[in-house]
Amino acid sequence: MNENIDASLSITKHWKLFLEIIKNNVPALSYNTWFLPIKPIEIKDNILKIQVPNNYFIEWIDEHFNTLITQATKQVLGEEGKLVYIIYDDFIPDQEKDDFQSAPVEKNSISVSENNIKFESHINPRYKFENFIKGEGNQLARAAAIAIGENLGETSFNPFFIYGGVGLGKTHLIHAIGNAVLSKSPEKKVIYLSTEHFTVEFVDSIQNDRITEFSNFYKSMDILIIDDIQFLIGKEKTQDLFFHIFNTLHQSGKQIVLSSDKPPKDLKGLNERLVSRFQWGLTADIQPPDYETRIAILKNKSISYGIDISSEIVEYIAMNITSNIRELEGCLIKILASSSLNSKEIDMNLAKKIVKEVSTSREVTVSIDYITKIVCNYYNVEENKVREKNRRKEVVMARQLAMFLSKQLTKSSLKTIGLHFGGRDHSTVIHAYNSIEDQISSDATMKETVENLKSKIELGTS
Numbered sequence: 001m002n003e004n005i006d007a008s009l010s011i012t013k014h015w016k017l018f019l020e021i022i023k024n025n026v027p028a029l030s031y032n033t034w035f036l037p038i039k040p041i042e043i044k045d046n047i048l049k050i051q052v053p054n055n056y057f058i059e060w061i062d063e064h065f066n067t068l069i070t071q072a073t074k075q076v077l078g079e080e081g082k083l084v085y086i087i088y089d090d091f092i093p094d095q096e097k098d099d100f101q102s103a104p105v106e107k108n109s110i111s112v113s114e115n116n117i118k119f120e121s122h123i124n125p126r127y128k129f130e131n132f133i134k135g136e137g138n139q140l141a142r143a144a145a146i147a148i149g150e151n152l153g154e155t156s157f158n159p160f161f162i163y164g165g166v167g168l169g170k171t172h173l174i175h176a177i178g179n180a181v182l183s184k185s186p187e188k189k190v191i192y193l194s195t196e197h198f199t200v201e202f203v204d205s206i207q208n209d210r211i212t213e214f215s216n217f218y219k220s221m222d223i224l225i226i227d228d229i230q231f232l233i234g235k236e237k238t239q240d241l242f243f244h245i246f247n248t249l250h251q252s253g254k255q256i257v258l259s260s261d262k263p264p265k266d267l268k269g270l271n272e273r274l275v276s277r278f279q280w281g282l283t284a285d286i287q288p289p290d291y292e293t294r295i296a297i298l299k300n301k302s303i304s305y306g307i308d309i310s311s312e313i314v315e316y317i318a319m320n321i322t323s324n325i326r327e328l329e330g331c332l333i334k335i336l337a338s339s340s341l342n343s344k345e346i347d348m349n350l351a352k353k354i355v356k357e358v359s360t361s362r363e364v365t366v367s368i369d370y371i372t373k374i375v376c377n378y379y380n381v382e383e384n385k386v387r388e389k390n391r392r393k394e395v396v397m398a399r400q401l402a403m404f405l406s407k408q409l410t411k412s413s414l415k416t417i418g419l420h421f422g423g424r425d426h427s428t429v430i431h432a433y434n435s436i437e438d439q440i441s442s443d444a445t446m447k448e449t450v451e452n453l454k455s456k457i458e459l460g461t462s
């Protein structure tokens with residue numbers, strides 16, 4: 001008990017000191033916007049864990065306050081001190097803030113299995129049905145998801161296969177199923193994984209001779225939720241194993257939920273027996289939101305971010321950003337960020353400027369895997385080497401370049417990029433990025449190489 005009190009005193013003390021330094025060095029508005037919402041979680045051996053509301057925070061503060069944060073960390077935690085970020089991928093609506101902050105950190109995300117082994121369910125407690133706006137484009141998918149959450153194991157929607165373009169709410173919806181199940185029946189074994197994460201864990205289990213354990217673990221779930229299943233394409237061994245897990249779960253009436261960017265029949269290159277199983281239950285698509293839904297989403301998000309924004313501006317954004325919800329959200333966050341950094345009010349001019357920025361920065365979709373493939377080809381390095389702990393010179397170079405290009409050419413967060421390279425930390429990605437940037441500015445050959453690779457990648461994806 002005393003130890004706990006000591007520990008929490010120590011966190012508070014260190015965090016206060018840290019904030020003190022930041023506060024003296026950044027404008028008050030930036031401080032309030034970017035630093036006050038951060039919550040210190042744990043301190044252990046010079047490592048301070050902090051929780052930030054979402055990825056934008058990490059990227060924004062790393063981009064704008066990197067040096068200051070490094071200095072403050074050293075001052076507070078010593079030369080070896082380190083900050084570790086934990087993300088909750090959404091802002092917390094004001095009305096929920098209080099009970100959220102007094103709750104244990106991973107409130108909804110730890111499940112306890114039969115033999116009392118704790119495991120991460122990876123369910124993000126912020127993605128709920130309550131904050132998922134209903135619209136014409138998501139009606140069927142949403143209704144089916146709610147039904148599954150309410151009556152786990154009793155619907156015929158098994159598997160539930162949901163597909164649609166990027167940023168339309170697939171990930172949100174499938175987490176919401178998990179949250180609904182956990183809040184109704186906390187004893188249920190719920191797990192969410194991205195396909196990428198599932199693959200990484202699988203490879204890891206092969207390396208550690210733990211395949212049986214690995215597959216038994218997933219076979220013991222009440223509901224298995226796998227995101228972006230299209231990334232199973234080209235991963236034959238993972239497909240085989242997934243096939244067996246799928247069968248066992250399905251036969252025992254356990255729920256499987258999958259998301260994908262395409263319907264099952266269009267998943268070219270995926271094993272036929274999987275494609276046919278994916279069509280056994282219910283397949284539902286999500287379409288881009290219509291104008292009214294975009295307005296509703298914008299209003300809802302601005303309330304939860306605590307921004308006061310006029311209907312005129314909301315309508316302007318909804319008129320101009322039409323393709324996906326992630327962009328709508330990104331646009332609001334940028335407006336908030338820009339107004340707070342420059343101490344400017346949110347007016348139509350600012351909105352117009354940001355909308356323009358968001359629309360022109362829209363990139364072709366290119367995947368981290370594809371970038372890695374092109375870069376590895378160029379350096380004649382085997383692709384899996386860059387995901388391992390290999391320190392050979394050309395491997396390090398290929399890895400750093402692939403990370404750099406992934407940051408530049410995709411919308412993936414630093415965390416996601418790190419995960420694609422053998423589960424490396426986001427700070428490793430920043431390090432790689434800075435290192436390549438330095439080399440580009442000091443070395444003309446390097447600059448040319450990067451340009452070359454970029455055009456190869458863009459050619460292959462257009």
Ligand code: ADP
Binds near residue numbers: 138167173297
């Ligand atoms: P996808 O997985 O389809 O690429 P996400 O689920 O990640 O998309 O959604 C992108 C963002 O948009 C998330 O922050 C999510 O909360 C939000 N979002 C998507 N659909 C809705 C909706 N109908 N209502 C509210 N927020 C939504």
Ligand code: MG
Binds near residue numbers: 171172
């Ligand atoms: Mg998604």
